[in-house]
Amino acid sequence: MASLILFNKPFQVLSQFTDNNSGNPSNRRATLADWISMPAIYPAGRLDYDSEGLLLLTDSGPLQHQIASPRNKMPKTYWVQVEGQMDDNALNSLRQGVTLKDGRTRPATVEHLPEPDLWPRTPPVRHRETIPTSWLSITITEGRNRQVRRMTAAVGFPTLRLVRYAIGEWTVKDLAPGEYRALTLHPPARPGKRRKPGK
Incomplete structure (x- = not known):
């Protein structure tokens, strides 16, 4: 066992x-x-x-x-807080795969996510009154270095907080x-x- x-x-x-x-x-x-x-x-x-x-x-x-x-392509789901309100064009780009310095990513499953009831982070994420944030659920099947952060930055929405919610089941x-x-x-x-x- x-x-x-x-x-x-x-x-x-x-x-x-x-x-x-x-x-x-x-x-x-x-x-x-x-x-x-x-x-x-x-x-x-x-x-x-x-x-x-x-x-x-x-x-x-x-x-x-x-x-x-990486050969087993086990899905990993992340709950991601990004700076700004991500639009449909950016969502679709992530879903289809974006080009990073180390090549194009595989298609991802990406959806808007209501703000999850998570534990407080220490230190907290920086808060700016004039800049809204939004939450996403992103599922990928590869594991490049800092991949999710680089993906959201590539479509113009920097990651502020990243929580891995699931690996496989x-x-x-x-x-x-x-x-x-x-x-x-x-x-x-x-x-x-x-x-x-x-x-």
């Missing part, structure tokens, strides 16, 4: 157990070790330091590969920041060698 941890990663926490870039202990950034003490588990994928929400961890190599491998529902839920699953079978015909 395999362990799967559903962790609600808080804002400004690294998606790893050590801070490799901090030589000065007083400058150490928060890591997974500040929240999770279970042995022999590793992140299946990553979530940016300044993003929040669902991060999956497991003690199973095959399960980690199944979740994180797993969601962050009912988990407060820093909380996690442990599941026990049957790990996926390791791919075996194909037998030659007649053998």
